[in-house]
Amino acid sequence: MNSVILVTVSRLLTGLLLVFSVFLLLRGHNLPGGGFAGGLVAASAFVLHALANGFPSARRLLGVPPRLLIGFGLAVAILGGVAGMLAGRPFLTGLWDKTPLPVIGKLGTPLLFDAGVYFTVFGVVCLIVFSLGEEGEED
Amino acid sequence: MNAVTFAILTPLVAATLCMLTLRSGVAQRLFGVGGMAVLLLVAVRLMSEVADGSVLVVRFGDWPAPFGIVLVGDLLSGIMVLVSAIIGLAVAVYSLADIDARRERFGYYTFLHFMMLGVCGSFLTGDIFNMFVWFEVMLISSFVLMSLGGERPQMEGAVKYVTLNLISSSLFLAACGILYGQTGTLNMADLAVRSREYMRPELLTMTAMLFLVAFGLKAAMFPLFFWLPASYHTPPVAVSAVFAGLLTKVGVYALIRTFTLIFTNDVVFTHGLLLGLAGATMIAGVLGAMIQFDFRRLLSFHIVSQIGYMVLGLALFTPLAVAATVFYIFHHIVVKANLFLISGITARYGGTFDLKKLGGFYAALPLLALLFFIPAMSLGGIPPLSGFFAKFGIVKAGLAGDTVFGGWAVVLAVVALAVGLLTLFSMTKIWAEVFWKAPTEGHVPHGGAIPAGEKFLLFAPVAALAALTLAISFFPQYFFDFAARAAEQLLHPETYIKAVLEPVP
Numbered sequence: 001m002n003s004v005i006l007v008t009v010s011r012l013l014t015g016l017l018l019v020f021s022v023f024l025l026l027r028g029h030n031l032p033g034g035g036f037a038g039g040l041v042a043a044s045a046f047v048l049h050a051l052a053n054g055f056p057s058a059r060r061l062l063g064v065p066p067r068l069l070i071g072f073g074l075a076v077a078i079l080g081g082v083a084g085m086l087a088g089r090p091f092l093t094g095l096w097d098k099t100p101l102p103v104i105g106k107l108g109t110p111l112l113f114d115a116g117v118y119f120t121v122f123g124v125v126c127l128i129v130f131s132l133g134e135e136g137e138e139d
Numbered sequence: 140m141n142a143v144t145f146a147i148l149t150p151l152v153a154a155t156l157c158m159l160t161l162r163s164g165v166a167q168r169l170f171g172v173g174g175m176a177v178l179l180l181v182a183v184r185l186m187s188e189v190a191d192g193s194v195l196v197v198r199f200g201d202w203p204a205p206f207g208i209v210l211v212g213d214l215l216s217g218i219m220v221l222v223s224a225i226i227g228l229a230v231a232v233y234s235l236a237d238i239d240a241r242r243e244r245f246g247y248y249t250f251l252h253f254m255m256l257g258v259c260g261s262f263l264t265g266d267i268f269n270m271f272v273w274f275e276v277m278l279i280s281s282f283v284l285m286s287l288g289g290e291r292p293q294m295e296g297a298v299k300y301v302t303l304n305l306i307s308s309s310l311f312l313a314a315c316g317i318l319y320g321q322t323g324t325l326n327m328a329d330l331a332v333r334s335r336e337y338m339r340p341e342l343l344t345m346t347a348m349l350f351l352v353a354f355g356l357k358a359a360m361f362p363l364f365f366w367l368p369a370s371y372h373t374p375p376v377a378v379s380a381v382f383a384g385l386l387t388k389v390g391v392y393a394l395i396r397t398f399t400l401i402f403t404n405d406v407v408f409t410h411g412l413l414l415g416l417a418g419a420t421m422i423a424g425v426l427g428a429m430i431q432f433d434f435r436r437l438l439s440f441h442i443v444s445q446i447g448y449m450v451l452g453l454a455l456f457t458p459l460a461v462a463a464t465v466f467y468i469f470h471h472i473v474v475k476a477n478l479f480l481i482s483g484i485t486a487r488y489g490g491t492f493d494l495k496k497l498g499g500f501y502a503a504l505p506l507l508a509l510l511f512f513i514p515a516m517s518l519g520g521i522p523p524l525s526g527f528f529a530k531f532g533i534v535k536a537g538l539a540g541d542t543v544f545g546g547w548a549v550v551l552a553v554v555a556l557a558v559g560l561l562t563l564f565s566m567t568k569i570w571a572e573v574f575w576k577a578p579t580e581g582h583v584p585h586g587g588a589i590p591a592g593e594k595f596l597l598f599a600p601v602a603a604l605a606a607l608t609l610a611i612s613f614f615p616q617y618f619f620d621f622a623a624r625a626a627e628q629l630l631h632p633e634t635y636i637k638a639v640l641e642p643v644p
Binding site for chain 1 (some may be wrong): 146152159198199200
């Protein structure tokens with residue numbers, strides 16, 4: 001697709017969507033949002049870029065293969081779960097830091113788990129959309 | 140900190156490591172096989188922890204039951220996880236020689252471990268909705284394994300497999316919804332208590348029927364078994380072996396768990412229905428197998444028939460019958476996965492799965508003939524092999540006369556005997572066609588057709604599983620003792636319920 005309008009808008013929106021996705025991730029523990037929604041929004045930033053500038057450009061912008069994002073996300077999520085076990089509590093037990101921080105609120109292992117979900121969903125959606133899109137371009 | 144958590148964590152970590160190293164064949168194989176080996180150690184550890192009859196409970200996130208999700212390890216779960224880990228390791232080793240580099244690169248080992256995650260999760264969860272989630276983890280991974288490679292017959296099989304299993308999942312979900320709507324809980328131990336208090340008996344029975352259809356479809360029970368022989372012969376042999384060993388048995392496990400813990404308010408009706416379906420499943424499976432001449436299709440029909448025996452034991456609902464079912468599952472998983480692995484070896488040598496074209500293996504590969512003979516005769520129920528003791532237990536329980544079904548139990552025991560005879564007929568058919576018959580043009584087996592390294596990887600798991608079958612055969616008392624104690628726990632679920640609902644100190 002060669003649309004000047006879309007290319008220009010996507011340049012602005014890609015960054016904005018990524019920031020918004022992190023915002024969703026951070027507020028997700030007690031308010032609507034979270035890793036899943038954040039990951040979807042983050043992926044949509046790259047999908048928008050791909051629609052405007054083509055899939056090779058989107059892959060370059062992403063920098064890492066989506067499958068590594070999935071693996072990384074899973075690893076982070078597991079860490080978030082195992083942290084509770086290291087403290088002698090059952091798997092997935094949430095450990096919280098008591099000191100409140102500006103913007104984020106509180107730091108804790110559920111946030112780590114949520115970040116894992118974020119990267120996994122991000123990677124999965126990118127992988128699916130890129131695979132399907134590139135299939136279409138070959139025809 | 141007990142082994143229950145690690146039985147979930149090990150396949151998850153292994154799958155993640157495989158995912159991160161997707162481009163390196165060596166790492167894939169290392170994590171693929173290594174993960175299964177660790178899982179086996181964890182399963183042995185789990186078994187040693189539950190062997191004394193204690194019920195282990197892990198509360199995820201430290202939320203107390205029935206509000207949070209619990210994992211529960213009792214004897215039945217321990218036995219199922221152990222046998223799954225054994226098959227997982229055997230298949231992973233076999234895969235080293237059976238799975239091509241392309242499938243490896245597209246994440247074969249990743250999804251194998253995700254499937255094991257779903258299988259172990261289903262066996263260990265104490266929450267009915269969580270069981271649905273584990274079922275999905277297992278099914279989605281199995282969809283990928285089934286269609287990975289994208290060959291035309293694979294796709295045809297996968298479409299049937301996926302469609303039917305999705306229908307089953309939606310019924311499962313609907314049934315969970317009804318239970319939750321009526322009782323306000325999803326914890327299985329809590330359901331066992333509250334369904335008696337809050338649900339009208341006929342509504343509980345109706346929900347039981349929904350679960351029966353959902354689990355029966357996954358277990359390939361009559362009349363919803365046709366997807367299994369239509370799909371299991373299409374993927375690579377290692378995949379069909381692990382499917383044949385484990386997936387339908389997860390359905391059987393779910394039936395056993397729910398129909399001993401929750402749905403026991405009207406045993407004459409619910410278990411009577413199971414009794415009839417078990418008989419039909421046995422007969423339909425074995426008759427289907429008789430006309431088959433594709434090695435794996437024939438074995439697939441036998442899975443169906445054997446599922447009938449397991450369900451029959453559950454339906455009879457006496458301590459001996461349920462113990463025989465648990466013993467049967469253990470014996471069957473080992474034997475059936477092994478037969479599939481052997482079918483792969485004969486196909487490598489003979490170049491086909493067609494029984495009519497294969498031949499001459501007894502002369503060319505006497506060791507393989509011996510390795511086939513053990514599980515095949517065991518499946519046919521020839522003493523002193525493990526299948527004999529399994530069938531003996533079921534038939535004896537049917538003839539014992541202490542069931543609530545009276546004469547019908549005896550009828551089904553006779554059916555079981557007759558089906559056993561027909562199973563033997565099928566096994567001798569394979570024996571006569573593949574091993575005794577003179578080889579046909581173009582399919583002559585040569586002992587040197589496979590390089591020595593690959594040959595070892597193909598034969599070692601087969602030999603190990605055959606040795607395990609022999610161990611069960613020669614020391615049945617030892618294995619039956621575990622099964623009997625598992626049955627005791629299942630038929631007296633008070634310990635289970637108490638362990639789960641006990642307030643956290």
